[in-house]
Amino acid sequence: HTDDNFGIAVLKSCANFWEANTTGMTFALIIGGAALSLLLSWKKLETLLAFKGIKGAALGSVFGMPLNMCANCSAVTGVGLTSQKGSAEATLGIILGGALLNIIGIVTMFGLFHPSVIISRVLFSGLMILVVVPFVSKWIKTEETPTAVDPSLNMISCYFPDNNLAQTVLKTLEDWLIAVGNIAYKLIPLMLLGTLLTAIFRVIFPNEVIHSIVNYNPIVVIMIISFIxxxxxxxxxxxxxxxxxxxxxxxxxxxxxxxxxxxxSFGLFTLVLTKKKLGGIKVPFVIIGVTFLFGIGAGLLADLITKILV
Known part of the structure; x- marks a missing residue:
């Protein structure tokens, strides 16, 4: 974009990012809608997602892993699933499990990066889910957490007409469409804004600028990358x-x-999507801060493992 003025460069970068984002968003809506509608129709779901502590966070992450969605997509799905009686631990487990421990991502990284990168990500993801989430969830008072389900999600039920395949298929499709609409309504505006902000960042900091920090002190580089x-x-x-x-x-x-x-991982847009469920912005901000610190820790650990394995 060197020959373009700032506005044109941002628009071009924004278009590139949105094109790259479209496939992921489409699958997030399809898979997220299916997961939301199917799980909300499961009678035992409320009981499982009501667990607190390490068990609640771990169960939430298990539900999140197969979703293969970013933190923001997982946030909409997670808040929807836990909006009635689900615990904060389960909500955060779904979000972080979907974003950090999705199986496709982990397997793909094994073919591209040094083992130290994958070890660090999995280890610190596990610490975030099993240690940080149960700890910060204790700060959320039960009365601060809303119990009312989103009105549109109330339309999803576990009732299916007996011995009538056509009506059962229609009911399933209706539930899925309701869930997709709910996710799209909450997610797409934030994703458009996120794309714009990311595009602005890329125009201000092109590859040449980013490459210039490679030779900084390794710890400083890791801190800068963690912040970004x-x-x-x-x-x-x-x-x-x-x-x-x-x-x-x-x-x-x-x-x-x-x-x-x-x-x-958990970011500013995830904060916007979860602050109501988590009783305000305190817990989301703490998780964002821990993400920054864990990013530094993961970087230092990966460099240490690299030296050991050489």
């Missing part, structure tokens, strides 16, 4: 593309590990 990654709002698996780009620019395994942990 924590603020980014990206589509699912986009952190792998960013990590590959950093690999080509000559960044260390530590810096790459920092990016692939922080970029898909």
């Amino acid at each position: 990654g924590t603020l980014l709002s990206i589509p699912v698996l986009f952190e792998i593309l960013l990590g590959t780009m950093m690999l080509q620019l000559g960044f260390s395994n530590g810096a790459i590990a920092t990016m692939v942990l922080t970029a898909p």
Whole structure:
């Protein structure tokens, strides 16, 4: 975009990011809508998602892992699933499990990055879910957490007409469409804004500028990358593309590990989507802060493992 003025460059970058985001968003709506409608129709769901502590966070992450969605998509689905009697631990477990422990992402990274990158991401993701989530969830008072289900989600029920395949199919399709509409209504405006902000960032900091920090002190590089990654709002698996780009620019395994942990994790837009469920902005802000610190920790660990394995 060197020959374009700032506005045109931002629009072009925005178009590129939105094109890259479209596939992920489409699958997020399809899969998220299916998961939301099916799970809300499951009678035992409320009981399972009501667990607190480590068990609640772990169960939430198990529900989140197969969704293969970014933190924001997982947030809409997670809040929808836990809006009635679900615990904060389950909500956060779904969000972080979907964003950080999705199976497709982990397997893909094994073929692209040094083992230290994957070890660091999985380890710190586990610490976030099993240690941080149960700890910060204790700060949320029960009365601060809304119990009313979104009015549109109230239309999804476990009732299916007996012995009538056509009506059962129609009811299933209706529930899915309601869930997709609910996710799209909450998510797409934030994703458009996130795309715009990311595009502005890329125009202000092109590859040449980012490459210039490669030779800084390794710890300073990791801190900068952790700060950038924590603020980014990206589509699912986009952190792998960013990590590959950093690999080509000559960044260390530590810096790459920092990016692939922080970029898909809990961010500012996730805060907006979860603040009501989590009783305000205190807990989301703490999780964002821990994400930044864990990003630094993951980077330092990856660099240490790299030296050990050499």
